[in-house]
Amino acid sequence: MKVEYEKKDKLLILKITEEIDHHSCEKIKKRADYEIEIHIPKKVVFDFSNVNFMDSSGIGMIIGRYKLVKMFGGKMELINVKPSIKKILEMSGILKLISIEETGGSEFEKCI
Amino acid sequence: MKNVYENEMKLEFLSKSSNESFARITVAAFASQLDPSLEEIADIKTAVSEAVTNCIIHGYEEKEGIIKIKCKLFANSIEIEISDNGKGIEDIEKARQVLYTSKSELERSGMGFTIMESFMDEVKVESVLGVGTKVTMKKMIKVTDGIEEMKVRL
Incomplete structure (x- = not known):
């Protein structure tokens, strides 16, 4: 996972660089929680551009991080989500809580 | 009804989470x-x-065991049988319910069977407590034969 933190906007970008399943989730959860807890960001962006696969383990992972971010008063967003993954996210109903930004999001572009 | 399959394969591996992507x-x-x-x-x-993942987390509860997969290819469908010799499911109906999970402490979403049911055309679950669980799934594969496609267009 690649981590970028924009101090000015308190924006944390977590770019996941592997397939998300029960196996990889543990590692992703630990790293994401660590980054969220040390930065207490206003906004957390999960970048899915390098994620080609996700199963229901990913839903549990996203909900868990969402709860943590919300506890600190922050927001969460998903970007660059592929159609096959969007299908699972839609089915789970979590898109009612967390939005998907279609084109990378303006904050993200500012950072690169 | 033509029930003769055209190809078959069997796979056996340890219930390690690193084998999920391999499977x-x-x-x-x-x-x-x-x-x-x-x-x-x-x-x-x-x-x-x-x-x-169900075999690993629920069947074997992260202990070592063997997971078996059997796949059959038919003319326009695939049948996948995934089984373990784990603890078995007490109440299959309950396990298949949307958002039901017996392992909420692990941040499981309870979407596993729901995803299997909506992504595959048939899902059958058989389980005996203390003996194991077998999930049989079938998916129809649309034949995208060039000639057939042309016929449709005409």
């Missing part, structure tokens, strides 16, 4: 003989991943 990729590679669409392949991979 879904292997089944997807075998299924590719039917020339499925990218979406159909993604559906198969996800369903296999869900079933194998």
